[in-house]
Amino acid sequence: MNLSKIIDSFKKQTVLVVGDIMIDKFVWGKVSRISPEAPVPVVEITKETETLGGAGNVANNITALGGKAFVIGTIGEDMTAASLMSLLKEKSVNSDYLVCDSRRPTIIKTRIIAANQQVVRVDKEVKGSFTLSTEAKVIGNIEKLIPQSDAVVISDYGKGVVSPKVLNRTIFLAKKHGIPVTVDPKTEHFKKYKKVTTITPNTKEAIEGMNARNIKTEEDIINLGKKILKTLKSESVLITRSEKGMTLIEANNKITNIPTRAKEVYDVTGAGDTVISAMTLALSAGANLATAAEIANFAAGIVVSKLGTATTTPEELKKTISEFYVK
Numbered sequence: 001m002n003l004s005k006i007i008d009s010f011k012k013q014t015v016l017v018v019g020d021i022m023i024d025k026f027v028w029g030k031v032s033r034i035s036p037e038a039p040v041p042v043v044e045i046t047k048e049t050e051t052l053g054g055a056g057n058v059a060n061n062i063t064a065l066g067g068k069a070f071v072i073g074t075i076g077e078d079m080t081a082a083s084l085m086s087l088l089k090e091k092s093v094n095s096d097y098l099v100c101d102s103r104r105p106t107i108i109k110t111r112i113i114a115a116n117q118q119v120v121r122v123d124k125e126v127k128g129s130f131t132l133s134t135e136a137k138v139i140g141n142i143e144k145l146i147p148q149s150d151a152v153v154i155s156d157y158g159k160g161v162v163s164p165k166v167l168n169r170t171i172f173l174a175k176k177h178g179i180p181v182t183v184d185p186k187t188e189h190f191k192k193y194k195k196v197t198t199i200t201p202n203t204k205e206a207i208e209g210m211n212a213r214n215i216k217t218e219e220d221i222i223n224l225g226k227k228i229l230k231t232l233k234s235e236s237v238l239i240t241r242s243e244k245g246m247t248l249i250e251a252n253n254k255i256t257n258i259p260t261r262a263k264e265v266y267d268v269t270g271a272g273d274t275v276i277s278a279m280t281l282a283l284s285a286g287a288n289l290a291t292a293a294e295i296a297n298f299a300a301g302i303v304v305s306k307l308g309t310a311t312t313t314p315e316e317l318k319k320t321i322s323e324f325y326v327k
Contacts, residue, residue: 003295003321007314009285010066015277016145017062018138018170019055019155019162019184021073021098022107022125023084026050031114043114052087053109055155058184059093061277062153064311065299067284070094070149072141073161074134080106080124097141101134107159130160139169146173151284153276154193156186164192171195180283184276185209191231197283198236199228200276206239218257225249236289240275240300248293256290261301261324274303274311298324 029043052060059069071088075081075098084106088095107125111118130138138161146152152174156162171194174181180197190209193199207215210231212224221239228237229251236250248256278299282292298321302312 003291003298004318006282006285006287006291006295007066007318007321010281010314013150013281013284014068014070014148015059015062015280015284016142016149016152017055017059017069017071017155018142018152018166019058019073020107020157020159021056021071021075021084021161022053022109022157022159023056023080023087024051024053025108025110027110027112029112029114031119041114041119043112043119050083050087052084052091052093054107054157054159055153055161056084056088056093057273058153058155058277059088060091061274061311062281063092064313065278065281065317066314067277067281068094070097070145072097072099072138072145074099074101074104074130074138076100076105077102078106080108097145099134099137099141101130103131125159127158128160129163135163135165138166142166142170143173146170146177146179149177149179151179151280152181153280154181154183154196155273155276156184156189158186158188162186162189167192180280182276182280182283184272194232194234196232196234198238198279198289199232199234200238200240200272200279201228202240202272203242206237221247222249222255225255226253238275238279238293238296240272246275246293246297248290250289254290256293258294258297261298261320271300271304275300278317295321 026049028047029045031041033042035042055073059071062069104126110122112120183193183196183199185201187208225237239247245260246258275296279292279296282295303310
């Protein structure tokens with residue numbers, strides 16, 4: 001299939017992202033002394049930055065790649081929610097279907113960084129199940145948006161949005177409307193993502209999600225993938241393997257090993273979000289699983305060569321692919 005044509009079709013795709021949305025805040029500074037109050041460094045702040053995190057970063061990747069994104073998750077009644085909505089608007093992500101729950105704060109993860117090292121991370125969040133009324137609102141919004149969508153991403157960070165009811169209803173409706181449903185998994189919920197189009201764990205998540213042991217060889221990885229497919233009854237699993245690239249195992253026993261396309265690796269932060277975003281857009285644009293995985297692999301190779309939580313564009317992706325195949 002022509003990869004460039006598929007990427008050109010991204011702009012015609014609408015993807016629904018369901019999951020835990022949050023802000024990643026970075027407080028940058030320098031350390032020149034130790035506090036007299038306790039044996040900890042004193043960080044003198046030089047700048048502060050905020051980016052979309054969790055399901056928000058998946059939606060951000062989708063719009064950066066040219067697609068249209070709806071996001072369904074929860075926010076609180078607080079200033080962080082206002083910042084989050086502002087970031088979503090800036091990235092052209094539709095936030096009209098976020099559900100407000102006054103009992104819980106909008107999730108924010110704050111990392112304090114000095115001399116290019118993380119000193120401490122502070123998380124403001126409440127984990128666990130939402131009230132039945134909040135859950136019902138989330139499901140109601142999913143029911144409204146799936147008929148308008150070309151694909152669905154479930155972005156599970158284990159904060160409570162992706163409950164069993166939400167998960168089952170989302171998968172059922174996606175299947176009913178004949179659209180791909182992909183999952184960026186949480187290890188603890190691994191065996192609940194049944195009958196999806198694809199699930200994209202990294203090696204560690206795949207091993208821990210299946211409680212596997214002694215996974216060392218290529219054959220071990222393939223057998224693990226087959227076990228995941230059998231357990232979940234899904235169409236495929238794409239195991240991302242850092243410098244070893246990716247391994248796609250399909251239900252028809254087709255195995256595709258894709259070597260990494262990264263030239264240099266500076267930062268793997270958010271690479272998983274890029275993988276599932278590009279994979280989902282390609283599937284919704286009509287690509288088969290192997291072609292979609294190849295496009296996702298190129299996209300990941302671009303973002304890991306950038307510092308921080310990064311995205312890529314259709315132009316950058318097409319240029320990288322054309323340069324690779326011209327060699």
